[in-house]
Amino acid sequence: MLDSLYLAWHYLKHNRITAAVLIAAITLIVFLPAALQVIVRHAEQHFRSRAASTPLLVGPRGSELELVLAGVYFDKPLHQVTDWNQVERIRKQEQGLVIPLHIRYTARDSPVVGTTEDYLDTRGLRLSVGRRCDILGECVVGANVAKRLDLQVGDKLPVASSPAFVLDSPPLRLHVVGILTEVETPDDEAIFVDIETTWTLEGLGHGHAATAEHGSREGALYTDITEDNVASFHFHGSRDSFPISSVLVFPRNEKAQTLLLGQYYSPDETVQILRPSEVIESLLKRILMVRSYIIAGISLVSLVTLLTLTLVFALSIRLRHAELATMTKIGCSRSAIASMLAVQVGLVVACSTLFAGILVLAVGMFGSEMVRLVVL
Amino acid sequence: MIELSDLRFSYTEGGFGLEIQRLLVPAGEKVCWVGPSGTGKTTLLHLVAGIIIPDSGRVDCCGQELTSLGDSARRDFRIANIGLVFQEFALLDYLNVIDNILLPYRINRSLRIDQTARSRASQLASAVGLGEMLSRRPSQLSQGERQRVAACRAIITEPKVVLADEPTANLDAENAARVLNLLDDYATEHHATCVVVSHDPEVTRRIKNTIDVSGFCARLQPQLAGGDKHA
Structure with missing residues (x-):
């Protein structure tokens, strides 16, 4: 041999x-x-693991897959939006935890996710450095975003222009206040802000000198939100009609889930509710x-x-x-x-x-x- | 001793065959078999080596009747008793000089390479002027050097019989002499029987005992032809 x-x-x-x-x-x-x-x-x-950790998702009617990809995996943002009214509608029923999501903007190719603090808690997202958002214009960034863009706490991050802003109003710059630990999910690739910050990005809210008139030279919009000028920020219009992309719902129990699922079958509904795991299984x-x-x-x-x-x-x-x-x-x-x-x-x-x-x-x-x- | 008696052999495809009443080469003899091309000299060598078997008759070599042995036993007999030198050297181009000389040890389980075999291979190579070329491959050697390697391979196992088929056919006079000297010296030292098939006048001049084997050649009728009996 x-x-x-x-x-x-x-x-x-x-x-x-x-x-x-x-x-x-x-x-x-x-x-x-x-x-x-x-x-x-x-x-x-x-x-599967990401979909399984998201029991219900509410969002505008249309492609179920696109809604799940956008709302759960922060894939391409949806063109259609729904409004804050849908969040209140579910919250009033007290059937579980309701987390709104606004995902329409990007900063240096990373999705800007407008949400509430509940999102970070529910997904188990911990800060490796810094703190959570306290005021408008602040953001915490996913581990991979921080790595890719070499971001530190205190850095400024310009958000891609909003069509709602006029030419002489440069886009808002986000203030990095925290960096998340890596969790190997799409959260590592996202930038998290308070949902009101995303409405500000939409042009629904802004800040300017308190004495100035809208549109006047003195009334130029702030592009940085600081502790000094945050008080001047305000929103125009009814909050109920403010846009959101989707709503994550974590029902208290199976009964609550069944009750919620049963509410969106009407053909007149402008929104749909779905179980992301079912959509993903089908995919x-x-x-x-x-x-x-x-x-x-x-x-x-x-x-x-x-x-x-x-x-x-x-x-x-x-x-x-x-x-x-x-x-x-x-x-x-x-x-x-x-x-x-x-x-x-x-x-x-x-x-x-x-x-x-x-x-x-x-x-x-x-x-x-x-x-x-x-x-x- | 080599003895062929009452032997008949024929190839399937041709009308060619051999018919031998008796052919004897005493032990320790050096013999040159001569004859025109196509008269069965190589076939005769293959019969003596047990590479092919006759249709009938006996082939006795080193006291062993070869036709009674099976393929496997004939191969074992060959590796133990016979050293073969081929006209075209038949060296393995992926092995160096020393490994080509030691090839018989690597292809039959009855032989094992040990330090003695290695030393003997080196000594043989040095004796024929290849001492500095042990790690060279055949492609890096001249024709004469290749045939010397082939001759060393034939005698490395110290066979009782050396069968050389046109060993000098592709060599110049100097290299031919070196190869013949090697075989001659080995046969003398070990009292081995040496049969050389050749057309070379230099070979027939050196080996006095010359036998013309063309008389054994028989042109047979096709219907009489048997099959090949290769080992």
């Missing part, structure tokens, strides 16, 4: 380019379906179906590649006919030749499996990160 290994190893070393190509091909055959499985499993876990079913097709495709390609590799091995044996004949003439047994060729194939397969294993392990270790970076 050792002699077979010795001869096989020297043969592969001598034909290192051929061996490398074979190893690379087999590595890919093993790695691709395995990596796909690992990534999809991570994505499933990621989607995952489709993903699994697509995954099955992809794996079937990869398997087919793998099979063809394996057949090709078998052919390559067979041809290489044919090319070595003279060498093997010499060995036989000298006195080499058939089993020794078979052993040498088998060890050679075994070495190639073992190396490929090792490399594929390392790659799959790496994907397993960083799969969660990859899913968050690529999928979400």
Whole structure:
């Protein structure tokens, strides 16, 4: 066996380019379906755990998936909005915890999430540094946002312009007062502000010198909210009509959940209520179906590649006919030749499996990160 | 001793065959088998080595009747008793000089590489001027050097019989002489039987005992032809 290994190893070393190509091909055959499985499993876990931690979601009628992706995963913001009235409607019933969300703006490509302190408590978001928001214009940022933008407490973060502001009114700058610890959820990628701050971003509220008239030179809008000028900030219009993107509802119990679910079936309703886990399960079913097709495709390609590799091995044996004949003439047994060729194939397969294993392990270790970076 | 008696052999595809009443090479003899191309010299060597078996008759070599042995036993007999030198060297291009010389030890379980074998391989290589080239591959050697490596491989196991098939065919006079010297010295020192098949006049000049084997060649009718009996 050792002699077979010795001869096989020297043969592969001598034909290192051929061996490398074979190893690379087999590595890919093993790695691709395995990596796909690992990534999809991570994505499933990621989607499922987040959806499972959000019992009910209320938002404008339309695509259920878009509503869940926007309200639970802070994906692209929805164009449709609902109003604060919906929050009050659920709160009055006292069926559970109600958390409004306003997600329409971004700051340096990170979603600005207007919400209440309950959100941070419910999601178990802890501060690694700083404090929570006290006044308008303050924000706490997710761990990855802080890392990516190199933010420290005390930094200012300009929010992308609101169409509601006029040209001479530059966008509001958020004041970073806290940085959250990493939780490996979409919360790491978000900037959290009080919901009234997002209404200010909408142009529904503003601050200016107390004596100045609206639109006058002295009445120029503040772009930074400080403790000195925060008192001058005020809102115009009825709070009930102020926009929100969606409402997270954490019902007290199953009965409360059933009661809430039953309230939104009317065709006249402008909002819908849904269980994010059901929507995500439906999405995952489709993903699994697509995954099955992809794996079937990869398997087919793998099979063809394996057949090709078998052919390559067979041809290489044919090319070595003279060498093997010499060995036989000298006195080499058939089993020794078979052993040498088998060890050679075994070495190639073992190396490929090792490399594929390392790659799959790496994907397993960083799969969660990859899913968050690529999928979400 | 090599003795072939009442032997008949034929190839399936051709009308070619051998018919030998008796052919004897006494132990320790150096013999050169000559004859025109296609008269069965190499076939005869393969019969003596047990690589192929005759349709009928006996092949006795080193006191062993080869036709009574199975494939596996013939291979074991070969590795233990016979050293083969091929016209085209037949070296493995992925092994260096020392590993090519030690090849018989790596391909048969009856032999084990030990320090003695390694030392002997180095000594043999040094004796034929390859001492500084042990780590070179065949592609880095000249034709003469390759044939010297092949000759060393043939005698590394100290066989009782050395069969050389046109060992000098691709060599210049100087290299041919070195290869013949190596085989000659080995046969003398070990009292080994040495059969060389050759057209080379230099070989026939050096080996006085020359036998023309063309007379054993028989042109057979196709219907009489048997099958190949390779080991």
